[in-house]
Amino acid sequence: MFTDARSKKIILVAHCILNQNAKIDRCARYPGASREVTQALLDAGVGLIQIPCPELQYLGLDRQVEKDKETTIESEDDRVALLMNKTVPKVLCGKISYDLIYQIKQYQLNGFTVVGMLGVNGSPTCGVETTWTEGKETDGSGIFVKIFKEECADQGVKIPIRGIKAQEPREALNTLQELLNA
Numbered sequence: 001m002f003t004d005a006r007s008k009k010i011i012l013v014a015h016c017i018l019n020q021n022a023k024i025d026r027c028a029r030y031p032g033a034s035r036e037v038t039q040a041l042l043d044a045g046v047g048l049i050q051i052p053c054p055e056l057q058y059l060g061l062d063r064q065v066e067k068d069k070e071t072t073i074e075s076e077d078d079r080v081a082l083l084m085n086k087t088v089p090k091v092l093c094g095k096i097s098y099d100l101i102y103q104i105k106q107y108q109l110n111g112f113t114v115v116g117m118l119g120v121n122g123s124p125t126c127g128v129e130t131t132w133t134e135g136k137e138t139d140g141s142g143i144f145v146k147i148f149k150e151e152c153a154d155q156g157v158k159i160p161i162r163g164i165k166a167q168e169p170r171e172a173l174n175t176l177q178e179l180l181n182a
């Protein structure tokens, strides 16, 4: 089975790496996809699973910003971090994780390689090596990645999980290459 043109290689990618339009206001770095990383993914011939954006799905595109209030990117990240740590978004992150893990298991059962997941460092939600806490970037994972890792452990699924930043394309390409070469 599956002896056609497909590479039998899959990667999971945080939603906004492929669609910067989903970012919190003032944080998009590209008009659409993060160009260098997306080009490298296309060149590698790996299939892309675009992870739903948990913040967009729970808080909407404007993240429920109070429009008459003066905000900074940092204060918005703080506000979003608090909101995403409530029970309902955690349930949403669990549901997204469960659905993704079903797909991962299907690919693995059928002999495909899931090369890993790319998250977004510094994000309170999709951070992998770093997240956002109380006004600054801190070590640790965002709430979605934490829940995804827990669900993977519960279900005995192992894939590498790494974080990148849209504003650091060279480092992002190195991280991607490490995943692709592992």
Ligand code: SF4
Residues within 6 Å of the ligand: 014, 015, 016, 017, 022, 023, 024, 052, 053, 054, 055, 056, 120, 123, 125, 126, 127
């Ligand atoms: S980092 Fe995650 S939550 Fe934030 S915009 Fe990207 S996909 Fe959405």
